[in-house]
Amino acid sequence: MVGGRVTSEEKSTLSTYIGLIVVTVLVVGAIYFFFLAHARTKEVTGFDPNRPVPSDMALKHRLKPEQYSVVRENGTETAFQNEFWNNERTGIYVDIITGEPLFTSLDKFDGGTGRPTFTKPISKDLLVESVDTSRDMQRTEVRAKRSNAHLGHLFPDPTSPTGQRYAVNSAAFHFIPIERMKEEGYEAFLPLLEKK
Helix, strand or coil: CECCECCHHHHHHHHHHHHHHHHHHHHHHHHHHHHHHHHHHHHHCCCCCCCCCCCHHHHHHHCCHHHHHHHHHCCCCCCCCCCCCCCCCCEEEEECCCCCEEEEHHHECCCCCCCCEECCCCCHHHEEEEEECHHHCCEEEEEECCCCCEEEEEEECCCCCCCEEEEECHHHEEEEEHHHCCCCCCHHHHHHHCCC
16 A cells, blocks of 8 residues: 555455455355255255154245145145046155155056045055045044144945045156156155055
8 A cells, every 4th residue: 555545566465365265155055055955955855754854834934725725724726627536657656745655656546536546555554544524524533643734534435345435636746757767765665555
């Protein structure tokens, strides 16, 4: 500094330092957001039985309004106008809240309901059945045991190999096609899709 003035050499050095600080802050910010996004993706992909069930507030932000209405407000989606009613691909249907596999495509059939219909779940231990007397009917409601998500209803059905029909809402599920199961953390569930 000469006589209280900043020389051009000092300006250049100062600019370099400021530039390095800005670049450092940007790099650190980018790394932080990368890991934050990765952690959020990991939070909702695959199934981890030790992962806590998200709060209703978190679900309101994460789920579409129709999905939230179905799983938390016992809603019912429109027949024949939902994502999986006529899905014929091979894969598993997982709880939209926890990612837990609940049904396989091998047990899916056309029950004529306009909703995904299954002969049986992967395991009855994964579900809770209760009497539902809403809408002036008596039905058996089916909920996911771990997340308490409303899935749909269970009906007697003589056309089903098990004599039962699980008519569920597409909005309660993510579908994981067989070709993506390994990539999405469901490799351990591939044996469920072997033809019986």
